Amino acid sequence: MKSGQVTIKDIARELKISPSTVSRALKNHPDISQETKKAVMELANEMDYQPNIIALSLRKRKTNTIGVIIPKIVHHFFSTIISGLEDIAYAEGYNVIITQSDESYQREVDCVFTLVSSRVDGLFMSLSSETTDYEHLQVLNKRNIPVIFLDRACDAIRSSKVLIDDHDGAMLATEHLIQEGCKKIIHFAAPDTMQIAKERKQGFLDAHTKHNLPTLAQAIVYSDSLEAGYESTKKLLAEKVEFDGVFAVNDETAIGAMKALKEAGKRIPEDVAVIGFGDNPVCEIVEPALSSIKQPGFEMGQIAAQVFMKQTALVDKKEEYETEIKILKTTIVPRASSVRAKK
Amino acid sequence: MKSGQVTIKDIARELKISPSTVSRALKNHPDISQETKKAVMELANEMDYQPNIIALSLRKRKTNTIGVIIPKIVHHFFSTIISGLEDIAYAEGYNVIITQSDESYQREVDCVFTLVSSRVDGLFMSLSSETTDYEHLQVLNKRNIPVIFLDRACDAIRSSKVLIDDHDGAMLATEHLIQEGCKKIIHFAAPDTMQIAKERKQGFLDAHTKHNLPTLAQAIVYSDSLEAGYESTKKLLAEKVEFDGVFAVNDETAIGAMKALKEAGKRIPEDVAVIGFGDNPVCEIVEPALSSIKQPGFEMGQIAAQVFMKQTALVDKKEEYETEIKILKTTIVPRASSVRAKK
DNA sequence: AAAAATTATGCAAACGTATGCGCAAACGAA
DNA sequence: TTCGTTTGCGCATACGTTTGCATAATTTTT
Numbered sequence: 024m025k026s027g028q029v030t031i032k033d034i035a036r037e038l039k040i041s042p043s044t045v046s047r048a049l050k051n052h053p054d055i056s057q058e059t060k061k062a063v064m065e066l067a068n069e070m071d072y073q074p075n076i077i078a079l080s081l082r083k084r085k086t087n088t089i090g091v092i093i094p095k096i097v098h099h100f101f102s103t104i105i106s107g108l109e110d111i112a113y114a115e116g117y118n119v120i121i122t123q124s125d126e127s128y129q130r131e132v133d134c135v136f137t138l139v140s141s142r143v144d145g146l147f148m149s150l151s152s153e154t155t156d157y158e159h160l161q162v163l164n165k166r167n168i169p170v171i172f173l174d175r176a177c178d179a180i181r182s183s184k185v186l187i188d189d190h191d192g193a194m195l196a197t198e199h200l201i202q203e204g205c206k207k208i209i210h211f212a213a214p215d216t217m218q219i220a221k222e223r224k225q226g227f228l229d230a231h232t233k234h235n236l237p238t239l240a241q242a243i244v245y246s247d248s249l250e251a252g253y254e255s256t257k258k259l260l261a262e263k264v265e266f267d268g269v270f271a272v273n274d275e276t277a278i279g280a281m282k283a284l285k286e287a288g289k290r291i292p293e294d295v296a297v298i299g300f301g302d303n304p305v306c307e308i309v310e311p312a313l314s315s316i317k318q319p320g321f322e323m324g325q326i327a328a329q330v331f332m333k334q335t336a337l338v339d340k341k342e343e344y345e346t347e348i349k350i351l352k353t354t355i356v357p358r359a360s361s362v363r364a365k366k
Numbered sequence: 367m368k369s370g371q372v373t374i375k376d377i378a379r380e381l382k383i384s385p386s387t388v389s390r391a392l393k394n395h396p397d398i399s400q401e402t403k404k405a406v407m408e409l410a411n412e413m414d415y416q417p418n419i420i421a422l423s424l425r426k427r428k429t430n431t432i433g434v435i436i437p438k439i440v441h442h443f444f445s446t447i448i449s450g451l452e453d454i455a456y457a458e459g460y461n462v463i464i465t466q467s468d469e470s471y472q473r474e475v476d477c478v479f480t481l482v483s484s485r486v487d488g489l490f491m492s493l494s495s496e497t498t499d500y501e502h503l504q505v506l507n508k509r510n511i512p513v514i515f516l517d518r519a520c521d522a523i524r525s526s527k528v529l530i531d532d533h534d535g536a537m538l539a540t541e542h543l544i545q546e547g548c549k550k551i552i553h554f555a556a557p558d559t560m561q562i563a564k565e566r567k568q569g570f571l572d573a574h575t576k577h578n579l580p581t582l583a584q585a586i587v588y589s590d591s592l593e594a595g596y597e598s599t600k601k602l603l604a605e606k607v608e609f610d611g612v613f614a615v616n617d618e619t620a621i622g623a624m625k626a627l628k629e630a631g632k633r634i635p636e637d638v639a640v641i642g643f644g645d646n647p648v649c650e651i652v653e654p655a656l657s658s659i660k661q662p663g664f665e666m667g668q669i670a671a672q673v674f675m676k677q678t679a680l681v682d683k684k685e686e687y688e689t690e691i692k693i694l695k696t697t698i699v700p701r702a703s704s705v706r707a708k709k
Numbered sequence: 710a711a712a713a714a715t716t717a718t719g720c721a722a723a724c725g726t727a728t729g730c731g732c733a734a735a736c737g738a739a
Numbered sequence: 740t741t742c743g744t745t746t747g748c749g750c751a752t753a754c755g756t757t758t759g760c761a762t763a764a765t766t767t768t769t
Binding site for chain 3 (some may be wrong): 028042043047075077079081
């Protein structure tokens with residue numbers, strides 16, 4: 024009334040029946056007569072009644088809210104995942120609270136705390152690159168909050184996971200370079216502390232083994248940003264290291280490498296073929312267009328949400344659920360930076 | 367207990383005192399004796415008590431949640447705004463629910479509905495480009511939900527606004543081109559239905575007036591995407607329209623234009639100088655690097671949140687608040703695409 | 710010593726909804 | 740008529756918290 028919010032009680036008073044009856048009528052409960060139902064429904068419409076979901080959450084001990092922790096919302100891959108998540112979540116009547124760890128361990132801890140105290144029904148998260156300790160996640164298991172890792176996962180707690188087949192993606196990329204005739208490939212890698220970085224590096228190495236191609240002595244260079252890719256490439260060139268292919272752990276690094284190569288007068292892809300990882304939209308914009316490995320971010324979000332919904336449905340039926348691990352395949356998107364003219 | 371969640375009642379039972387006393391003790395109420403407070407605080411810590419914010423929301427009729435509606439989370443400008451918003455909001459104990467209209471009117475209506483029924487304490491929104499009818503916003507005024515528009519606003523409801531000085535930004539861009547010697551400038555514009563697009567166009571025109579420079583007959587071209595910028599530029603070139611400068615309503619369009627120019631063998635900036643709007647990170651990546659107008663997205667989010675906090679503080683004191691309009695200045699970031707060698 | 714004031718606590722109601730249970734009325738069957 | 744069933748509804752309680760008010764115990768004032 025005062026807050027302009029119509030409640031079940033208001034309807035009950037108006038109709039001179041009890042709130043319980045109104046509640047049941049609105050849910051089409053069989054105990055209620057058709058006339059009463061009709062009267063209630065009509066008045067509810069007329070008064071523009073909307074259930075108070077806070078009261079509902081309290082009563083049902085379920086908030087219909089899911090929490091998300093991602094490193095950075097401005098990263099295209101993550102915002103794409105979120106779009107996929109929201110796509111399913113909203114359709115199922117869930118709200119989504121998004122938090123960002125900003126790749127900081129401490130902020131990740133804060134985010135977990137915030138979302139736990141917001142009583143989220145489930146938590147979707149991608150670990151920050153700084154995170155190596157997982158104590159802060161134990162609370163999630165203790166409170167029976169289902170956790171679904173996105174892309175960057177750990178085994179410290181009971182959880183489901185939706186991952187990218189990074190090893191396979193890295194092999195795709197590397198084999199592509201090999202097929203284009205590259206014999207001396209450099210891999211710009213991210214720190215081994217990140218599982219996904221390790222997988223990509225291993226895929227790079229395994230592709231060499233598969234094709235009986237020896238790896239360069241300096242094959243692995245730890246650089247994972249545009250600047251680092253640029254500087255490292257300049258250094259390699261200055262040191263006269265010979266290479267004819269670059270596979271970077273992400274697109275930014277690849278772009279940095281391309282910049283250095285172009286400045287040094289190297290032709291891309293003729294002298295050095297380059298491929299990145301992630302298929303950021305910027306791949307289409309740089310020149311030459313950057314080949315990359317496409318990760319299905321939107322689908323990842325959708326699938327994660329579906330896994331959650333499935334588990335929730337079981338919990339609602341008081342049944343146990345199994346955690347799931349879904350691994351999504353990547354696809355290669357060859358562009359000008361790596362595709363050489365047929366001879 | 368069963369849900370693993372410790373409540374005030376659990377503490378009360380344990381200590382053989384009433385829930386009210388526990389509640390007061392936890393809030394350091396003066397009525398409660400030091401000993402009782404100490405006992406309660408200690409046990410609360412020990413049992414890892416955390417207040418149930420759902421119950422609190424219900425009781426206080428305040429959710430400590432703010433809602434956000436933006437066109438697309440994957441747009442860098444918007445995700446930057448969100449980071450700024452969250453920065454303040456979390457510090458003040460608010461949660462943030464983010465929704466995306468995807469530039470669709472219908473989805474915007476849905477988002478409003480969702481957030482209203484989530485009982486958000488405030489709503490931050492940037493209108494979708496499709497939105498021309500504002501009926502769906504009336505409910506916000508009716509329910510006394512403070513609204514703060516971000517960047518894309520309307521006057522249909524009582525609301526605060528944090529805007530970019532688009533007119534000024536467009537003038538900055540255009541004057542820059544004029545100073546670099548451009549005499550025949552094309553402006554790629556977005557539809558006039560969007561206020562910000564109109565402002566930018568007007569700024570473009572006013573800069574000409576200010577510098578006594580006549581505008582081209584075909585000065586205004588309605589193109590606002592990479593593809594459209596590309597195609598329109600090709601068309602202009604094919605039609606032999608003479609121009610030596612391009613100011614695009616956004617960076618994507620500018621990049622499309624640059625692509626067409628380069629393909630046609632035009633030198634940038636010597637033959638045609640180009641500048642965009644928004645200062646998207648890709649400006650640094652394209653070649654030549656694209657000059658642009660930088661919009662303070664992070665600050666925008668922060669300021670919007672601060673405006674809200676200020677208003678909320680007043681409402682809490684049962685006072686009226688004034689709506690505010692903040693207009694943020696842009697800055698020009700000149701880069702290779704427009705800066706010509708000094709003669 | 711009685712009255713008044715202070716201190717510390719508990720009771721009960723409220724926020725808005727859902728639901729087990731009881732109960733009255735109406736109905737059908739015997 | 741009497742009993743058992745069905746139908747339709749309301750009472751009471753719960754979810755976890757806050758808070759106005761009453762109350763008991765203690766201290767201070769007169």
